[in-house]
Amino acid sequence: MNKKKLTAFQKILLQEKDVLEKQYRDLEEGNLHNSQSDFSGEMPFEEEYAASGTTTFERERDLSLSENVKDILKRVNEALDRIDSGTFGVCEMCSQPIPEERLKALPYANLCITCKQKEEKAFR
Ligand SMILES: [Zn+2]
Structure with missing residues:
Protein backbone atom coordinates (compact mmCIF):
# COMPACT_ATOMS: atom_id res chain seq x y z
CA MET A 1 0.00 0.00 0.00
CA PHE A 88 -1.23 -2.25 8.18
CA GLY A 89 -3.53 -3.89 5.64
CA VAL A 90 -1.90 -7.32 6.03
CA CYS A 91 -3.94 -10.23 7.36
CA GLU A 92 -2.63 -11.36 10.76
CA MET A 93 -3.44 -15.00 10.06
CA CYS A 94 -2.41 -15.64 6.44
CA SER A 95 -0.18 -12.57 5.84
CA GLN A 96 -2.04 -11.80 2.62
CA PRO A 97 -3.02 -8.21 1.86
CA ILE A 98 -6.51 -7.31 3.09
CA PRO A 99 -8.60 -5.99 0.16
CA GLU A 100 -8.84 -2.22 0.17
CA GLU A 101 -12.62 -2.36 -0.07
CA ARG A 102 -12.70 -4.21 3.22
CA LEU A 103 -10.37 -1.69 4.85
CA LYS A 104 -12.56 1.14 3.62
CA ALA A 105 -15.56 -0.45 5.29
CA LEU A 106 -13.60 -1.45 8.41
CA PRO A 107 -10.29 0.46 8.69
CA TYR A 108 -9.26 -1.46 11.81
CA ALA A 109 -9.77 -4.90 10.22
CA ASN A 110 -6.85 -7.20 11.10
CA LEU A 111 -8.01 -10.26 9.14
CA CYS A 112 -8.93 -10.81 5.50
CA ILE A 113 -12.48 -11.93 4.81
CA THR A 114 -11.51 -15.61 4.37
CA CYS A 115 -9.70 -15.75 7.72
CA LYS A 116 -12.44 -13.76 9.44
CA GLN A 117 -15.00 -16.31 8.26
CA LYS A 118 -12.77 -19.16 9.45
CA GLU A 119 -12.45 -17.48 12.84
CA GLU A 120 -16.20 -17.01 13.12
CA LYS A 121 -16.79 -20.66 12.26
CA ALA A 122 -14.28 -21.72 14.90
CA PHE A 123 -16.28 -19.93 17.57
CA ARG A 124 -19.57 -21.50 16.56
ZN1 LIG B 1 -6.18 -14.03 5.94
Missing part, protein backbone atom coordinates in the same frame (compact mmCIF):
# COMPACT_ATOMS: atom_id res chain seq x y z
CA ASN A 2 1.41 3.39 -0.89
CA LYS A 3 2.13 6.11 1.63
CA LYS A 4 -0.68 8.34 0.43
CA LYS A 5 -3.28 5.64 1.07
CA LEU A 6 -1.73 4.79 4.43
CA THR A 7 -1.92 8.44 5.47
CA ALA A 8 -5.57 8.52 4.42
CA PHE A 9 -6.36 5.44 6.54
CA GLN A 10 -4.38 6.91 9.42
CA LYS A 11 -6.50 10.04 9.24
CA ILE A 12 -9.74 8.00 9.28
CA LEU A 13 -8.49 5.95 12.22
CA LEU A 14 -7.45 9.02 14.20
CA GLN A 15 -10.88 10.57 13.64
CA GLU A 16 -12.51 7.30 14.69
CA LYS A 17 -10.32 7.27 17.79
CA ASP A 18 -11.43 10.80 18.71
CA VAL A 19 -15.10 9.89 18.38
CA LEU A 20 -14.68 6.66 20.36
CA GLU A 21 -12.72 8.36 23.15
CA LYS A 22 -15.43 10.98 23.48
CA GLN A 23 -18.15 8.30 23.50
CA TYR A 24 -16.24 6.34 26.11
CA ARG A 25 -15.80 9.42 28.33
CA ASP A 26 -19.51 10.24 28.02
CA LEU A 27 -20.46 6.69 28.97
CA GLU A 28 -18.07 6.66 31.92
CA GLU A 29 -19.36 10.01 33.14
CA GLY A 30 -22.91 8.73 32.75
CA ASN A 31 -22.11 5.77 34.97
CA LEU A 32 -20.37 8.00 37.48
CA HIS A 33 -23.38 10.29 37.57
CA ASN A 34 -25.69 7.33 38.24
CA SER A 35 -23.67 6.04 41.15
CA GLN A 36 -23.27 9.49 42.66
CA SER A 37 -27.03 9.99 42.71
CA ASP A 38 -27.21 7.02 45.09
CA PHE A 39 -25.62 9.23 47.73
CA SER A 40 -27.51 12.41 46.96
CA GLY A 41 -29.84 11.92 49.92
CA GLU A 42 -32.64 13.66 48.10
CA MET A 43 -34.89 10.64 48.35
CA PRO A 44 -35.71 8.48 51.35
CA PHE A 45 -33.60 5.33 51.25
CA GLU A 46 -36.39 2.92 50.33
CA GLU A 47 -37.65 5.02 47.47
CA GLU A 48 -34.13 5.43 46.24
CA TYR A 49 -33.61 1.69 46.42
CA ALA A 50 -36.78 0.96 44.45
CA ALA A 51 -35.93 3.58 41.85
CA SER A 52 -32.41 2.33 41.34
CA GLY A 53 -33.73 -1.23 40.93
CA THR A 54 -35.51 -0.24 37.75
CA THR A 55 -32.33 1.14 36.22
CA THR A 56 -30.25 -2.01 36.66
CA PHE A 57 -30.94 -3.00 33.08
CA GLU A 58 -29.98 0.40 31.81
CA ARG A 59 -26.79 0.36 33.78
CA GLU A 60 -25.88 -3.04 32.38
CA ARG A 61 -26.60 -1.82 28.90
CA ASP A 62 -24.37 1.22 29.49
CA LEU A 63 -21.62 -1.03 30.77
CA SER A 64 -21.72 -3.38 27.80
CA LEU A 65 -21.83 -0.35 25.53
CA SER A 66 -18.70 1.09 27.11
CA GLU A 67 -17.03 -2.35 26.93
CA ASN A 68 -17.89 -2.41 23.26
CA VAL A 69 -16.50 1.09 22.69
CA LYS A 70 -13.36 0.13 24.60
CA ASP A 71 -12.94 -2.95 22.43
CA ILE A 72 -13.23 -0.99 19.17
CA LEU A 73 -10.93 1.69 20.56
CA LYS A 74 -8.34 -1.01 21.23
CA ARG A 75 -8.67 -2.26 17.64
CA VAL A 76 -8.30 1.27 16.30
CA ASN A 77 -5.15 1.79 18.39
CA GLU A 78 -3.76 -1.53 17.18
CA ALA A 79 -4.43 -0.51 13.58
CA LEU A 80 -2.59 2.78 14.20
CA ASP A 81 0.33 0.77 15.59
CA ARG A 82 0.29 -1.38 12.44
CA ILE A 83 0.49 1.76 10.31
CA ASP A 84 3.59 2.79 12.31
CA SER A 85 5.20 -0.62 12.05
CA GLY A 86 4.33 -1.02 8.36
CA THR A 87 2.06 -4.06 8.71
Whole structure:
Protein backbone atom coordinates (compact mmCIF):
# COMPACT_ATOMS: atom_id res chain seq x y z
CA MET A 1 0.00 0.00 0.00
CA ASN A 2 1.41 3.39 -0.89
CA LYS A 3 2.13 6.11 1.63
CA LYS A 4 -0.68 8.34 0.43
CA LYS A 5 -3.28 5.64 1.07
CA LEU A 6 -1.73 4.79 4.43
CA THR A 7 -1.92 8.44 5.47
CA ALA A 8 -5.57 8.52 4.42
CA PHE A 9 -6.36 5.44 6.54
CA GLN A 10 -4.38 6.91 9.42
CA LYS A 11 -6.50 10.04 9.24
CA ILE A 12 -9.74 8.00 9.28
CA LEU A 13 -8.49 5.95 12.22
CA LEU A 14 -7.45 9.02 14.20
CA GLN A 15 -10.88 10.57 13.64
CA GLU A 16 -12.51 7.30 14.69
CA LYS A 17 -10.32 7.27 17.79
CA ASP A 18 -11.43 10.80 18.71
CA VAL A 19 -15.10 9.89 18.38
CA LEU A 20 -14.68 6.66 20.36
CA GLU A 21 -12.72 8.36 23.15
CA LYS A 22 -15.43 10.98 23.48
CA GLN A 23 -18.15 8.30 23.50
CA TYR A 24 -16.24 6.34 26.11
CA ARG A 25 -15.80 9.42 28.33
CA ASP A 26 -19.51 10.24 28.02
CA LEU A 27 -20.46 6.69 28.97
CA GLU A 28 -18.07 6.66 31.92
CA GLU A 29 -19.36 10.01 33.14
CA GLY A 30 -22.91 8.73 32.75
CA ASN A 31 -22.11 5.77 34.97
CA LEU A 32 -20.37 8.00 37.48
CA HIS A 33 -23.38 10.29 37.57
CA ASN A 34 -25.69 7.33 38.24
CA SER A 35 -23.67 6.04 41.15
CA GLN A 36 -23.27 9.49 42.66
CA SER A 37 -27.03 9.99 42.71
CA ASP A 38 -27.21 7.02 45.09
CA PHE A 39 -25.62 9.23 47.73
CA SER A 40 -27.51 12.41 46.96
CA GLY A 41 -29.84 11.92 49.92
CA GLU A 42 -32.64 13.66 48.10
CA MET A 43 -34.89 10.64 48.35
CA PRO A 44 -35.71 8.48 51.35
CA PHE A 45 -33.60 5.33 51.25
CA GLU A 46 -36.39 2.92 50.33
CA GLU A 47 -37.65 5.02 47.47
CA GLU A 48 -34.13 5.43 46.24
CA TYR A 49 -33.61 1.69 46.42
CA ALA A 50 -36.78 0.96 44.45
CA ALA A 51 -35.93 3.58 41.85
CA SER A 52 -32.41 2.33 41.34
CA GLY A 53 -33.73 -1.23 40.93
CA THR A 54 -35.51 -0.24 37.75
CA THR A 55 -32.33 1.14 36.22
CA THR A 56 -30.25 -2.01 36.66
CA PHE A 57 -30.94 -3.00 33.08
CA GLU A 58 -29.98 0.40 31.81
CA ARG A 59 -26.79 0.36 33.78
CA GLU A 60 -25.88 -3.04 32.38
CA ARG A 61 -26.60 -1.82 28.90
CA ASP A 62 -24.37 1.22 29.49
CA LEU A 63 -21.62 -1.03 30.77
CA SER A 64 -21.72 -3.38 27.80
CA LEU A 65 -21.83 -0.35 25.53
CA SER A 66 -18.70 1.09 27.11
CA GLU A 67 -17.03 -2.35 26.93
CA ASN A 68 -17.89 -2.41 23.26
CA VAL A 69 -16.50 1.09 22.69
CA LYS A 70 -13.36 0.13 24.60
CA ASP A 71 -12.94 -2.95 22.43
CA ILE A 72 -13.23 -0.99 19.17
CA LEU A 73 -10.93 1.69 20.56
CA LYS A 74 -8.34 -1.01 21.23
CA ARG A 75 -8.67 -2.26 17.64
CA VAL A 76 -8.30 1.27 16.30
CA ASN A 77 -5.15 1.79 18.39
CA GLU A 78 -3.76 -1.53 17.18
CA ALA A 79 -4.43 -0.51 13.58
CA LEU A 80 -2.59 2.78 14.20
CA ASP A 81 0.33 0.77 15.59
CA ARG A 82 0.29 -1.38 12.44
CA ILE A 83 0.49 1.76 10.31
CA ASP A 84 3.59 2.79 12.31
CA SER A 85 5.20 -0.62 12.05
CA GLY A 86 4.33 -1.02 8.36
CA THR A 87 2.06 -4.06 8.71
CA PHE A 88 -1.23 -2.25 8.18
CA GLY A 89 -3.53 -3.89 5.64
CA VAL A 90 -1.90 -7.32 6.03
CA CYS A 91 -3.94 -10.23 7.36
CA GLU A 92 -2.63 -11.36 10.76
CA MET A 93 -3.44 -15.00 10.06
CA CYS A 94 -2.41 -15.64 6.44
CA SER A 95 -0.18 -12.57 5.84
CA GLN A 96 -2.04 -11.80 2.62
CA PRO A 97 -3.02 -8.21 1.86
CA ILE A 98 -6.51 -7.31 3.09
CA PRO A 99 -8.60 -5.99 0.16
CA GLU A 100 -8.84 -2.22 0.17
CA GLU A 101 -12.62 -2.36 -0.07
CA ARG A 102 -12.70 -4.21 3.22
CA LEU A 103 -10.37 -1.69 4.85
CA LYS A 104 -12.56 1.14 3.62
CA ALA A 105 -15.56 -0.45 5.29
CA LEU A 106 -13.60 -1.45 8.41
CA PRO A 107 -10.29 0.46 8.69
CA TYR A 108 -9.26 -1.46 11.81
CA ALA A 109 -9.77 -4.90 10.22
CA ASN A 110 -6.85 -7.20 11.10
CA LEU A 111 -8.01 -10.26 9.14
CA CYS A 112 -8.93 -10.81 5.50
CA ILE A 113 -12.48 -11.93 4.81
CA THR A 114 -11.51 -15.61 4.37
CA CYS A 115 -9.70 -15.75 7.72
CA LYS A 116 -12.44 -13.76 9.44
CA GLN A 117 -15.00 -16.31 8.26
CA LYS A 118 -12.77 -19.16 9.45
CA GLU A 119 -12.45 -17.48 12.84
CA GLU A 120 -16.20 -17.01 13.12
CA LYS A 121 -16.79 -20.66 12.26
CA ALA A 122 -14.28 -21.72 14.90
CA PHE A 123 -16.28 -19.93 17.57
CA ARG A 124 -19.57 -21.50 16.56
ZN1 LIG B 1 -6.18 -14.03 5.94
